[in-house]
């Protein structure tokens with residue numbers, strides 16, 4: 111019998127081709143369940159590429175291998191050094207001939223150091239490289255291990271003067287409050303990967319000292335779109351993700367959540383000064399070059415209101431001062447390599463053009479599509495099954511319910527609702543998702559709660575009854591939306 115390495119060597123690597131640009135983007139919900147460790151002999155690998163079509167290596171490709179992030183969360187009680195844990199995990203991964211799919215990796219029971227110190231090991235972002243349901247084999251992968259420990263301190267509030275609301279909250283990252291947030295956010299278009307890559311490029315450019323007069327990069331992101339589409343959560347999740355991925359370069363990381371409303375002083379003329387004061391603090395933080403600082407400005411239109419409106423007389427002149435102060439301070443921060451400004455807005459047209467122009471990425475975060483609505487509801491139902499609120503579906507023992515893409519694949523991309531290959535409960539879930547067209551992600555995440563409270567018998571664990579009630583609740587919620 112051949113050894114795993116011999117078998118691996120028999121598979122011609124160069125002849126296989128994956129096109130990352132074609133890889134379907136499906137955000138994983140497998141965090142709560144174990145990643146399948148499949149003996150690699152049984153796997154049929156999707157062809158793997160060593161180059162993209164234009165012969166340039168894909169961006170995350172090194173040593174003829176795919177770079178795959180492996181995030182290792184230490185136990186709160188652990189006093190081990192992050193580098194020590196990182197090396198221990200690297201050694202553990204080297205010993206195992208496992209496949210790489212997004213999800214949790216079992217910690218070997220005989221590795222006492224890892225058992226004592228590590229809470230979970232999670233493989234991330236492989237779906238960028240492979241099509242849905244395929245896997246990367248161990249020899250095709252160079253794992254990049256990021257060890258981290260969550261802080262449990264909660265936000266530290268900067269109190270405003272004279273009973274004014276606080277002007278900002280400070281979080282030390284990675285924070286317990288944002289754990290799992292990234293994975294819980296579901297988008298259709300690869301938006302999360304795009305943001306991650308953008309930030310990685312921005313940090314690389316500044317780290318390498320790329321001349322900003324020649325290649326401009328302001329490190330400002332603007333997410334805009336309707337309310338409840340997850341913009342604020344996405345900003346926080348991105349900051350958390352980057353604090354983990356860049357912790358060897360930046361061991362300290364903070365998120366400053368600016369309360370834009372508090373910057374409007376009751377003495378109107380003070381507002382410009384308050385903005386300057388806030389940025390003075392941020393400036394002090396970024397002076398420490400081991401610090402990575404994220405500044406989150408929600409509803410940025412309230413701070414960066416279009417000056418055109420002000421000049422036309424419909425806005426008080428103080429708002430002009432605030433916008434001017436904000437733009438000046440942002441330009442000052444530009445020279446610091448270790449700060450990223452994250453902003454959100456529901457009404458882009460109300461934002462000053464000079465601000466919009468400074469944003470390197472202006473990403474539209476739209477209402478959830480059918481695919482996304484199904485995935486959000488699926489993750490909710492999985493959570494309720496996991497916590498024993500409803501029982502699992504009869505005849506289906508899987509830990510996670512089928513994803514929308516896997517159903518589509520089985521149904522040969524036709525109308526998946528009408529096909530026999532789709533289990534009945536998935537059809538119900540699809541019906542619920544269809545009934546929710548127009549609801550925001552925020553409302554969708556509330557729907558299972560509303561459905562449960564509408565059950566005639568709240569102690570019934572019947573999943574089918576629950577799904578029927580969820581469909582009715584969705585229809586009721588839709589009918590109550592303002593026209």
Ligand SMILES: Nc1ncnc2c1ncn2[C@@H]1O[C@H](COP(=O)(O)OP(=O)(O)OP(=O)(O)O)[C@@H](O)[C@H]1O
Nearest residue numbers: 294295296336337338339340341342343551552555
């Ligand atoms: N695409 C999504 N996938 C999963 N959950 C989502 C999605 N969109 C929204 N949610 C849920 O809605 C919650 C609220 O989202 P959040 O407050 O970040 O939205 P927002 O776009 O910033 O809203 P607003 O513009 O009203 O401030 C999130 O924490 C998340 O639970």
